[in-house]
Amino acid sequence: xxxxxxxxxxxxxxxxxxxxxxxxxxxxxxxxxxxxxxxxxxxxxxxxxxxxxxxxxxxxxxxxxxxxxxxxxxxxxxxxxxxxxxxxxxxxxxxxxxxxxxxxxxxxxxxxxxxxxxxxxxxxxxxxxxxxxxxxxxxxxxxxxxxxxxxxxxxxxxxxxxxxxxxxxxxxxxxxxxxxxxxxxxxxxxxxxxxxxxxxxxxxxxxxxxxxxxxxxxxxxxxxxxxxxxxxxxxxxxxxxxxxxxxxxxxxxxxxxxxxxxxxxxxxxxxx
Ligand code: HEC
Numbered sequence: 272x273x274x275x276x277x278x279x280x281x282x283x284x285x286x287x288x289x290x291x292x293x294x295x296x297x298x299x300x301x302x303x304x305x306x307x308x309x310x311x312x313x314x315x316x317x318x319x320x321x322x323x324x325x326x327x328x329x330x331x332x333x334x335x336x337x338x339x340x341x342x343x344x345x346x347x348x349x350x351x352x353x354x355x356x357x358x359x360x361x362x363x364x365x366x367x368x369x370x371x372x373x374x375x376x377x378x379x380x381x382x383x384x385x386x387x388x389x390x391x392x393x394x395x396x397x398x399x400x401x402x403x404x405x406x407x408x409x410x411x412x413x414x415x416x417x418x419x420x421x422x423x424x425x426x427x428x429x430x431x432x433x434x435x436x437x438x439x440x441x442x443x444x445x446x447x448x449x450x451x452x453x454x455x456x457x458x459x460x461x462x463x464x465x466x467x468x469x470x471x472x473x474x475x476x477x478x479x480x481x482x483x484x485x486x487x488x489x490x491x492x493x494x495x496x497x498x499x500x501x502x503x504x505x506x507x508x509x510x511x512x513x514x515x516x517x518x519x520x521x522x523x524x525x526x527x528x529x530x531x532x533x534x535x536x537x538x539x540x541x542x543x
Pocket of ligand 1: 462466478479490498524540
């Protein structure tokens with residue numbers, strides 16, 4: 272009897288852990304790729320749970336997203352309330368509030384990019400409840416401004432211009448250069464025909480042999496954010512070149528490449 276009880280307890284504990292793991296994985300996925308490009312398969316893979324578990328906890332991609340946002344807003348809101356209702360002068364309270372805000376944001380490095388994208392695009396993914404909660408906290412409690420359309424446009428282009436996270440120089444610069452040439456060679460890899468420009472995407476939606484058409488993802492910072500592909504089938508960058516996962520020759524011409532050339536391409540990808 273007691274054994275059964277403990278087993279049940281472990282199960283409930285595991286369910287709680289998986290919920291937290293899904294939320295953490297989702298926060299990273301949404302902040303890196305934006306709502307539309309984020310995938311529940313990728314979130315599940317990153318959280319090391321199966322997709323059924325994600326739907327069991329949250330029901331939909333949007334619900335996971337909203338929960339990521341609400342968790343932060345709830346925390347910030349209750350800290351604001353505690354500080355406002357507590358002792359101290361207005362100046363003390365303001366200092367305590369700024370410190371609390373910085374602390375909560377630092378604990379969630381993904382939060383600023385999710386929020387800025389959401390707010391700047393007119394909060395298309397929020398429901399009334401989340402919107403109300405945010406309004407209470409940011410506009411009501413903090414007397415924040417409401418943005419005009421031209422301010423929003425300026426903010427969006429500012430977000431897109433932010434410098435990339437600095438990356439250590441690649442250990443093998445010669446391999447990176449050989450990979451770059453293959454990537455750009457229209458008769459070989461032809462990767463740059465889709466992954467083009469500074470964003471490494473032409474923003475087209477194409478079927479590269481991975482089941483259906485997908486928007487061409489940006490490859491900026493790709494080396495540090497596996498698993499790869501919409502369903503997370505490539506655990507490593509090398510896995511992307513496995514035809515069953517990466518789509519074969521409809522996804523850049525790679526079948527004729529020698530293993531060394533594939534390694535060069537991977538070195539280049541790691542440097543992007
Ligand atoms: C015809 C357009 C096209 C070409 C050419 C192309 N790609 Fe892609 N690439 C895509 C699309 C679309 C996806 C998303 C497919 C998916 O997730 O199923 C993708 C996904 C990827 C990913 C995974 C990105 C992620 O965030 O998961 C990598 C890495 C990648 N491509 C590298 C390359 C390389 C290297 C080449 C050249 C050998 C190449 N691509 C050629 C369109 C293209």
